[in-house]
Amino acid sequence: MRVEEQIVVSASMEDVWKVIEDFDEYERLLAGITRWESEDRRRRGQGARYQIRMEVGSAQVGSLVEIVEWDPPCDLAWTSITGLDQRGRWRVREQDDGRTRVSLRLRYQAPGGLLGLVSDRVASPMIRGNLRETLKRIKQAVEGEGNGMSENTPGLAQRAVTYAGRGIHAARTFYSAGMITVDRPDRFLGLIQALRKWGNTPAAGYAAAAVRYPDEDAIIDELGRLTFAEVEDRTNRMANAFADAGISEGDQVGLMCRNHRGFIESTVALSKVGCTVLYLNTAFAGPQLAEVVKREKPKAIIYDEEFTELLEDAGKRRKRFIAWHDSDKTDDPTLDELIEQGDPSEPVPPSEENEYRAVILTSGTTGTPKGASRSQPTSILPAAAMLDRIPLKARERSLIAAPLFHSWGFTHFTFSLLLSTTIVLQRKFDPEQTLAGIAQYRVQSCPMVPVMVQRIMQLPEETRRKYDTSSLTSVALSGSALPGELAIKFMDAFGDVLQNLYGSTEVAWAAIATAQDLRAAPGTAGKPPIGTILRIYDDKGREVPQGETGRIFVGNEMMFEGYTGGGSKEVIDGLMSSGDMGYLDEEGRLFVTGRDDEMIVSGGENVFPHEVEDLIAKMPGVKEAAVIGVDDEQFGQRLKAYVVTENGGPSEDDIKSKVKSDLARYKVPREVEFLDELPRNATGKVLKKELKKRHEGEEDGGEGDEKSSEDRKAEKAGK
Incomplete structure (x- = not known):
């Protein structure tokens, strides 16, 4: 495999050469190199030999290299x-404007036959990134800007490793997942052509699967089954129909659909056109939709008929298409009509600069949802990191219960492209129907959000036992905190099939807990997967000791590119803030203690609501709890708890006594309010901004929907 990168430096060839010939500086300048030492003390010139070593995670990959060409400058x-x-080459050439063009070329080959070949392919984009980083450092060193590297900057140093070893690991992971198989030559050629034509996009995933598995199920939903060949044909027609309707590459299109074939086919068709797709939350209210659409400015909106009224304002003066409909006649054209009328020929692939992009909205739990733009990954190494922790296999069946518009549901849709998965979809989540779907289609994977697991466990035991779920090998969760006790109860009922991913729309993922992690340390978010760097920093940007709580920062290939409305998350040394607080235990497992903007200072003490929520939620008779910070004249801030009970449950005094005895006096809630349910968004996250509004309304003399504290408990007991 050959990779080459270039850069132009504002300096003479001789000045550039002085840096390139200084092998003593190679450990600092070459991204990922941890050792570059002379073997024979001959520091310069042809024939000199050097022992070099590259750090790949915890492994070391080494070579003995010899200088075979030396022609200064x-x-x-x-x-x-x-x-x-491996073979490397520096080439230094003077340009007409007096500046110097510097080229760095690397040829390499990983051992291991087919696995080595795949390793080379998946590592190539990461190797290219390392060459770019190295050239950037050379430019900074020559032009005198300084490279900003030091022993206290682990983020950039570790992210700039050479990925050949990771490529080998990825190849082995893909082989174990059944992704690397021996195909007929014509099918293998078709696979390569699809990847070259469409890049790392949904279009490539389904085009490749249509070549390899044309007559096998791609999608099963409430309308029936579609094969990979049928999806390929239908999305070709849809893409051409979109183009005929005036949607061009580079345009943005909004998509507001539940989990059904229309979501997937629209995404694939729009990726063939070369559009940016804005995935809209189906739980949005009309004004919120209008605000997001006004900011993002999509040219068209594809939506389910049930959202017609919600989109009345947001859809004005935009092209509109209906995905799912129950009416015989609709005001806007339907996707089925586009497919029927569309040209079946394969569309012309978009230019590289207009390749498909996804805009996933943040949950909006603390404010207006923001659009988080993310290109397709430059390699499939991130998938290897996930598959190393979550046991998904090629050609399995996956019932994606998590909403597809949410980053977690969308992640599993992305996995399905790599694994040629048969996707089983139900438009709306119902706990019993989910179990029924698993049993009916012998589903192996069922990604959810934690509140879905909670609702399944609330079903009567005899209801759960009605369905044979023994085919399940993975129930991967993300989207909100997973209480340790809930994880244990679910695994006791369904087996050790649970995994929990911690991340965010902005950083993608930070840590993954396996079933073994969840049993050994209930409540943990797990450890960072390969290729992900996780650090805990204090308010001044210094790394904190193990066991100490601080701000969580993450680095990986899947970090977002910034909010579509402008701005980004805080970055320290190339690592991005997740927006949460947490700590690492002695095994390197992450524990998340809450949002960094939720921490309160009460009487001079730092208090994190999350640990108080966990303690209250574990009390007998408590269904769920949420804790927020409120203003307090005496202490500055205090906590307020909102609690949902069942079968009587504890009193306000019981809760306060428990917190005081198990945690600390300053962590005791000032008041406890009992609710019938907590406000949540579509993915199960508690909407604390709604609880804060409720509290502020009560402070202003308004009345909430519920009576609070012991009055409500007494009233409930009297019924």
């Missing part, structure tokens, strides 16, 4: 004698 080349097979 123009060319320098080396080749490996032992170890990883």
